[in-house]
Amino acid sequence: MLSIDDIIQLEQQATQELELLQADVASSGDEVAAISPDKAIGRLSRLDAMQMQQVAKAAQRRRQDRITALQNALDRIDAGRYGQCELCQNWIGLDRLQAQPEATRCSDCAG
Numbered sequence: 707m708l709s710i711d712d713i714i715q716l717e718q719q720a721t722q723e724l725e726l727l728q729a730d731v732a733s734s735g736d737e738v739a740a741i742s743p744d745k746a747i748g749r750l751s752r753l754d755a756m757q758m759q760q761v762a763k764a765a766q767r768r769r770q771d772r773i774t775a776l777q778n779a780l781d782r783i784d785a786g787r788y789g790q791c792e793l794c795q796n797w798i799g800l801d802r803l804q805a806q807p808e809a810t811r812c813s814d815c816a817g
């Protein structure tokens with residue numbers, strides 16, 4: 707079971723990671739923006755640009771998924787039901803939560 711100190715520390719960690727991700731999402735907006743069709747680039751460089759855009763979009767999606775997961779973790783902390791596995795209801799290990807504060811499953815159920 708998590709102590710109050712553990713939860714406070716994990717809440718700070720989740721909040722910090724959330725802020726960093728939100729800053730990343732904001733600063734990656736240009737990479738993800740649509741390539742304008744009238745941009746004077748050749749066909750090959752246009753393909754390159756489209757591939758880079760796909761990669762940037764995938765990275766942005768992963769960031770947004772993690773933001774949602776971290777916000778959900780903070781909601782669970784507020785609601786006083788943080789740190790229990792959603793499947794087996796056992797406590798999730800502190801080392802696991804420190805590595806991944808948004809974890810919703812214990813290491814046994816995650817695999």
Ligand SMILES: [Zn+2]
Nearest residue numbers: 791794812815
């Ligand atoms: Zn479990």
